[in-house]
Amino acid sequence: MQNAIIYLKNIRPLHIITIIFCLIPFVTAGPVYSPTEGKNPLTVYFTFPGGEECDSVIWTFGDGNSSTEITTDHTYYSLGMYYPSCYCELPGANISYTYDYVYVIPWSSSIRDSLYGGKPEKTVVNRTSEGMSADSLQKQAEGLWAIGQARYAADAYSELKTLTVPGYETLTSYGDVLAELGRLAEAETVYSEALSMNESPVVLKKLAEVLFSLGKTEKAIETMNRTLSLSTDDAGAYASYASFLKKAGKTTEALDAYGQSFRLFDTQPRLWSDYADLLASIGRYSEAAEAYGHAISLGMSGSDTWNSYSRVLQKLGKKDEAQRAKEQAMNSYTPLPSSLSYSGNSIPSCGIGSLC
Numbered sequence: 001m002q003n004a005i006i007y008l009k010n011i012r013p014l015h016i017i018t019i020i021f022c023l024i025p026f027v028t029a030g031p032v033y034s035p036t037e038g039k040n041p042l043t044v045y046f047t048f049p050g051g052e053e054c055d056s057v058i059w060t061f062g063d064g065n066s067s068t069e070i071t072t073d074h075t076y077y078s079l080g081m082y083y084p085s086c087y088c089e090l091p092g093a094n095i096s097y098t099y100d101y102v103y104v105i106p107w108s109s110s111i112r113d114s115l116y117g118g119k120p121e122k123t124v125v126n127r128t129s130e131g132m133s134a135d136s137l138q139k140q141a142e143g144l145w146a147i148g149q150a151r152y153a154a155d156a157y158s159e160l161k162t163l164t165v166p167g168y169e170t171l172t173s174y175g176d177v178l179a180e181l182g183r184l185a186e187a188e189t190v191y192s193e194a195l196s197m198n199e200s201p202v203v204l205k206k207l208a209e210v211l212f213s214l215g216k217t218e219k220a221i222e223t224m225n226r227t228l229s230l231s232t233d234d235a236g237a238y239a240s241y242a243s244f245l246k247k248a249g250k251t252t253e254a255l256d257a258y259g260q261s262f263r264l265f266d267t268q269p270r271l272w273s274d275y276a277d278l279l280a281s282i283g284r285y286s287e288a289a290e291a292y293g294h295a296i297s298l299g300m301s302g303s304d305t306w307n308s309y310s311r312v313l314q315k316l317g318k319k320d321e322a323q324r325a326k327e328q329a330m331n332s333y334t335p336l337p338s339s340l341s342y343s344g345n346s347i348p349s350c351g352i353g354s355l356c
Contacts, residue, residue, distance in 0.1 A: 030097060030148055031059075031086040036118045037103045040079055044102055046086075047071040053146035054088040062102065076104045086120075090143040091136040093127035093152070125152050134164040141170075145177055153177045168197040175206065184210050201231035205240070212244055220244050235265035242271075246278055254278060269300035277308065285315045303332040 031048035044061075051057045051070040060066045061074045062082030076082060082104070086097040097120040127144070129137055141156035157174040160166060166174065171194035178187035191207040194200075204227040212220035224241045231237060242257035258275045261268065276291035292309035306329035313322035 030120050030123065031057075031088075032118050032120075033084060033099070033102075034118050036101065037105065039107065040104045041075050041077045042102070042104045043073055043075045044084075045071075045073045046084070048086060048088070048147075050146035050148060051088060053143040054090060055143075056087075056089045058087045060085045060087075076102060079104050079106055088143075088147060090127075091140045092129060092132050093125070093140050093144065093156075095126075095144075095147065095149065096124045098122045125149055127152055127156065129156065129159045134160060137163065138166075138170060141177075142173065145173060150177050150180045154181060154183070168194050168200075171197070172200075172203055172206075175203070175210075179206065179210055184214050188214065199226075199230070201227045201234070201237075204230070205234070205237050208244070209240060212240070212247075217244060217248050221248060221250075233264055235261045235268075238264065239268065239271050243274065246274070251278065251282060267298055269295045269298035272298065273300050273305050273308075276312075280308065280312050280315075285312050288312045289316060289318075301328075301332055303329040306332055 031046065031051065033044050033046040035042070035044060046059050046067070048054075048057055048059075048070050054070075056068065057070050058066060058068055059072060059074075061076075062084050063076060063078070065074060067074070080103075082102040084099045084102060088095045099118070100121045125144075127140065129140075132140070137156055137160045141153050141160060144150075144153035144156060154174070154177045157166075157170070157177060160170070161174075171190055175187045175190040175194060178184070178190060187210050188207065191203055191210065194203050195207065204223055208220045208223035208227060211217075211223055221241070221244045224237060224244060227237050228234065228241060238257050238261035242254050242261060245251075245254035245257055255275075255278065258271065258278070261271060262275075272291050272295035276288045276295060279285075279288035279291060289309065289312045292305060292312060295305060296309065306325050310322045310325035310329060313319075313325055
């Protein structure tokens with residue numbers, strides 16, 4: 001039996017960037033609720049993305065009531081602080097989530113969420129593969145992946161491979177889990193195994209992205225080229241192909257790939273900005289200015305884009321326009337909010353029971 005506890009207690013804003021990268025599956029797929037604070041009677045909405053993969057789900061609301069629905073609501077009538085929990089059962093595994101609080105107060109100018117409430121404070125995962133059939137272990141792996149427990153899903157898929165030869169779809173899911181965890185060399189191997197059964201453009205595209213992330217640019221280009229030979233209308237594949245070619249210094253081919261992507265899907269602001277960067281790097285300033293302008297019109301209005309646009313306009317001798325773009329860059333610059341330097345254990349000013 002494996003047992004692990006993930007603690008999220010006392011996370012402060014200073015740690016936000018780390019959390020985003022380390023806990024994406026957990027944050028996006030774990031059960032959540034909202035609001036966490038408000039005047040009585042307070043109705044709170046509970047939902048569990050991925051919970052349909054659980055054999056059973058139980059929400060307990062901390063006031064003696066519970067629900068077995070994946071998505072539900074509950075009204076708190078009495079004042080006080082309540083501590084909800086959620087439980088998911090899978091073949092050979094169970095996952096329990098506990099939360100910080102729901103605070104029902106007699107005064108409040110609004111119903112709102114606290115800084116840390118509504119997401120699991122602590123998650124406990126228990127799983128085993130002992131005595132399980134291949135079918136049950138596969139269901140366990142799929143369920144763990146669906147609810148965002150990628151690490152444990154990877155263990156289950158790995159153990160599944162010792163019991164049977166997984167099919168194409170199972171191997172693809174296993175590759176997805178490994179890629180999500182950043183275990184890219186393993187993902188490359190598993191995707192390749194899946195492709196030996198079925199050369200699907202979907203998996204070829206995933207393999208190409210993994211290869212590129214591993215620094216195998218030429219192999220990534222070759223794989224994405226195979227993808228596009230099977231799926232000629234995939235704008236995203238052309239966009240990735242363009243970035244691979246750009247990295248490899250294959251400018252002419254990259255420009256063509258950008259064009260193919262825009263032909264299929266024109267409203268890609270990030271891609272237009274990258275395209276403009278490439279045009280500027282080879283001295284095609286007029287086209288670059290047009291591309292930057294289009295990226296900005298689509299919402300790519302960060303300071304980096306405006307600065308690049310300004311430099312290109314300077315090259316074209318359009319000093320007034322370049323100055324305006326420079327001013328826009330200054331206006332678009334957003335320093336780190338002061339809250340990111342917050343330290344200490346006190347409740348934020350808009351925390352429990354505040355009136356702001």
